[in-house]
Amino acid sequence: MSSLWILFSSLLLIAASYFTYANYIRSKLITNIHRLTPARTKEDGIDYVVTNRYVLFGHHFASIAGAGPIVGPIIAIKYGWLPCILWIILGSIFIGGVHDFASIVISAKNEGKSIGTIIEKDLGKKGKFFFLVFSWFTLLLVIAVFANLVAQTFVGRDGGPVATASLMFMAVAVIFGLVNRLKLASLWVSTVGGVILIFACMWIGVKYPIPVDVFGSGTETVWKFFLLAYVAIASIIPVWILLQPRDFLNSFLLFALISLALVGLVFYNPEMKIRAFNGFVLDREPLFPILFITIACGAVSGFHSLVASGTTSKQIESFKDAKFIGYGGMLLEAVLAVIALIAAGYMTGSSGGSAVEIFANGVGNFLTKVGIPEETGIVFASLAVASFLLTTLDTATRLARYAFQEFFEKTGSSEQPVLAKNRYIATLITIIVSAVLIFSGGVNEMWPIFGSANQLLACLALLAVTLWMSRLSRAKWFLIWPFIFMLVVTLSSLVILLVNHFKTGNYILSVISMFLFIVAVLLVINSCRIMLKQRKTP
Secondary structure, eight states: OBHHHHHHHHHHHHHHHHHTHHHHHHHHHOSOTTOOOHHHHSOOSSSOOOBOHHHHHHHHHHHHHTTHHHHHHHHHGGGOHHHHHHHHHHHIIIIIHHHHHHHHHHHHTTTTOOHHHHTHHHHHHHHHHHHHHHHHHHHHHHHHHHHHHHHHHHTSTTHHHHHHHHHHHHHHHHHHHHHHHTTSSOHHHHHHHHHHHHHHHHHHHHHSOOOTTTTGGGHHHHHHHHHHHHHHHHHHSOTTTTHHHHHHHHHHHHHHHHHHHHHHHHHHOOBOOSOSOOOSEETTEEHHHHHHHHSOTTTOOHHHHHHHHHTGGGTBSOGGGHIIIIIHHHHHHHHHHHHHHHHHHHHTTTOOSOHHHHHHHHHHHHHGGGTOOHHHHHHHHHHHHHHHHHHHHHHHHHHHHHHHHHHHOOTTOSSOOHHHHOHHHHHHHHHHHHHHHHTTOOHHHHHHHHHHHHHHHHHHHHHHHHHHHHHTTOOOHHHHHHHHHHHHHHHHHHHHHHHHHHHTTOHHHHHHHHHHHHHHHHHHHHHHHHHHHHHHOO
16 A cells, blocks of 8 residues: 555644644633743743743654654554554544643643642642652653663664764754853854754764774673763753753754655655554454554653653743644654654565664665665664654653652652752662663563553543543543543553563563552542542532
8 A cells, every 4th residue: 555645644634633623622721821831930040941932842842752653653563554553643633642732731830840749639648659659660661761772773783873973962962052041142043053063963973983892792781871871960950951952953853854754755655565454463462452552652652741741841931832832742743653654564574673773774765765865864864763762861861850859849848858859869869770670671571561651651641630620620521531541551451461471480570560550550549539529529
């Protein structure tokens, strides 16, 4: 089948939802568009920073995208392209977009606090305890999975150029952040200069690549330690120095990748080499619920709620920007997932390797139709994906630091314990535990449990917003049905993973699956009790 039918129908439905369903959601979530945001009322120059909507969109989108919308569809396409594309489109419109949009709004209306702290108002200290523990643990899995992916990319076939360019990106981001903070140039001037520099970094990376075995047989291990040191620093320093400017500049790589890939797809018009549907059970894994935890980013992802309520809500300038950044960012990620799905469907049977390599090879093929040599296109796609991986990695570390501090925070108290206010200790503990996970297993072992934890986090975020809307006596059906669906998906997937890991003797992942299942059930039971109580109270 021609991929253009899949591409155009997906783009049409995604674009239509932004101007219809997203407007409906906005009318239910935001009643006072002129209300001041936390960035204006609590600006501190470190975490709370008033940010231009386009700069913030770049930061938010680069943070949530990462490699999730690329890796997930490529793994899940074994079921066939039809169930994958349906879940990407319907999931992003009715669940993912609503989830991200609502997470920004509810956090911004609660002084930029995370979902975990907000949920305390309805579920009490126990609810906050379970949610923050769950969030922190999920973020540790994100750090472990993405650190392994970055390290593997650095030592892969195109690892030399990727490593060189990635290191140079960091320096360019710091310069860009200082220029904008000190107002040495207008945003447009600094942006043009920054974009030119990041593409120059890519050229230098190709010309002067770091050898993939620069540290001998232990090169991958050395890169993992370097990445841990990098994210530790990124978690502590003010957001405008590195995190925000690097995410903003990296977003241009992502926009360029998406734009060029779309144009290349139109002219290349590749045929899907995989069937529309391959069966309900493959490799002893049922389509339901495994498909829905494998494709997370691109359809719905709980990690997005942590970004939305962790960093984005602290920087948003106006509530008018919430739809553009939250719902719009999710839809653009769905477009990236569609491109990845088509690349996988076209490359199946003609290319092996990791998910990132399959994606890069597919995009490299498409770009030949816009005058870019195939090898150059493959390197460009690899470099772009590596930059997104790093963006997710440092954002996840900062969010884990927030969750750890909020865990010990005393609500309403002027005197806070050391663990609540010391970001250095919170970061150090996060890094140490992440390191244990990083060196305890690879990406293939961690991805299913990461997917389950990630989707369950989305379920709990939807639950938090539902409770908030219930307390305000507002319509909430657009939250309840997605919550119920995600609850069934995640709990059933955890049961399957628990049994499979136990059978294979992986008792650590079995315990983790059981822990996630128990925490989720306790939160849901407590939430149902609270909502029933609210219905009985006038």
